[in-house]
């Protein structure tokens with residue numbers, strides 16, 4: 459860790475809050491507040507991601523030291539760290555929510571690795587900040603395990619995401635009312651060190667815009683492009699300010715589209731797509747009450763807070779990302795003399811999403827190209843998967859095993875949740891399979907070649923909600939090995955891993971309605 463080099467541009471180049479300390483306040487004219495992590499009693503490392511340690515140039519031997527635990531629990535700073543909490547706002551569930559900010563996240567600094575890459579280190583759960591409002595700035599073990607595992611799982615699935623270096627328990631209890639039913643209870647506290655090139659969100663731009671502080675807004679936009687999108691200067695017109703902003707907004711739209719298309723490919727439901735949870739880099743960020751699709755259902759949301767409106771359900775995500783980009787566009791409008799480039803950016807979102815969706819349709823079905831009929835074939839399949847309660851991950855994985863000359867429904871026997879529905883599905887599924895095999899015969903790819911292509915995009919292992927919950931249950935009993943095992947499995951989600959079949963199984967019946975497995979609140 460001595461080798462970590464810091465270059466803290468955010469606090470160096472941008473205006474900060476003149477006050478320090480964690481007393482709660484509205485912060486105007488500043489993009490962050492300096493604040494120190496609050497030390498914890500007994501930090502203990504439960505798990506770490508070795509790829510992330512390597513990325514940062516932290517040696518495996520250092521990870522096991524007490525010093526590592528001290529630093530990544532917020533008890534000690536390394537020279538060069540300048541901790542701060544960012545100031546941002548956001549639209550929550552469709553409504554402008556005003557100033558939010560990092561209420562329990564504290565950035566330690568921006569480190570530059572041996573390859574010259576910039577990685578921001580951020581502790582989540584490290585104590586109060588000026589933005590903590592009425593809350594305590596801490597995080598519980600269950601939500602920290604979920605963030606730690608899912609960010610790494612997503613990375614290994616090839617989905618743009620923030621990363622996680624470490625998962626630490628604090629030795630302290632945190633009180634939470636998990637079901638918002640007036641029964642608060644103590645739970646073990648934890649801290650995750652998150653890692654990303656930047657944690658800037660749409661909401662960082664929305665707040666100065668809402669306060670009509672165009673100068674501050676412009677400063678943040680210029681900074682973001684300079685630090686995180688330098689390649690845009692080389693684009694035609696990149697020397698001219700408004701053209702540069704337009705190219706940047708289009709780039710944010712395109713990246714967001716690619717991210718959401720991946721979520722749909724792997725069956726990930728974010729759960730709280732508020733604009734303060736949308737990364738300007740198009741990374742999946744803020745793992746809260748997210749969930750993974752078991753039986754295919756576009757209406758499903760894991761978030762109990764959203765059970766009524768289903769605003770953030772699986773099938774809504776592409777729409778909501780577009781709505782969120784419109785909020786970002788409104789925030790950026792003061793920097794443009796005409797709104798046309800912002801509309802063009804939003805169109806880029808639509809076009810990029812369509813292209814990405816077609817790529818994924820072809821890839822998931824093992825086709826070399828995507829025709830319009832193939833999109834229809836996929837949508838027809840979605841209807842069947844929903845109607846007959848079929849497991850998304852198991853179905854697509856099994857689809858790769860189809861032999862063009864001898865298709866059989868036997869391949870999908872593990873993918874059903876309901877025996878009656880399995881029986882009822884046979885005719886319709888056979889019919890669909892006949893269309894599918896006709897299509898793959900037309901392409902004439904050898905079965906084995908198609909299988910290999912399909913298994914590279916249809917994962918065998920995803921972080922099913924019940925698997926995460928089992929690891930959490932054991933961790934709460936003091937046994938972190940299930941977290942480490944799960945992380946190992948999720949490092950190779952597309953490989954068949956002999957001996958690890960347990961992790962491929964569909965959601966067991968006991969988990970259907972269990973808290974943490976199918977229902978999650980925002981309490982974390």
Ligand code: AMP
Pocket residue numbers: 558559560561562563589590591593594595596597730734735744746980982
């Ligand atoms: P989230 O729904 O987790 O994205 O959080 C929304 C806002 O509430 C953000 O500004 C968070 O920083 C803040 N927040 C959530 N939980 C806590 C907590 N335990 N302590 C302080 N702030 C929190």
Ligand code: MG
Pocket residue numbers: 734735744
């Ligand atoms: Mg958030």
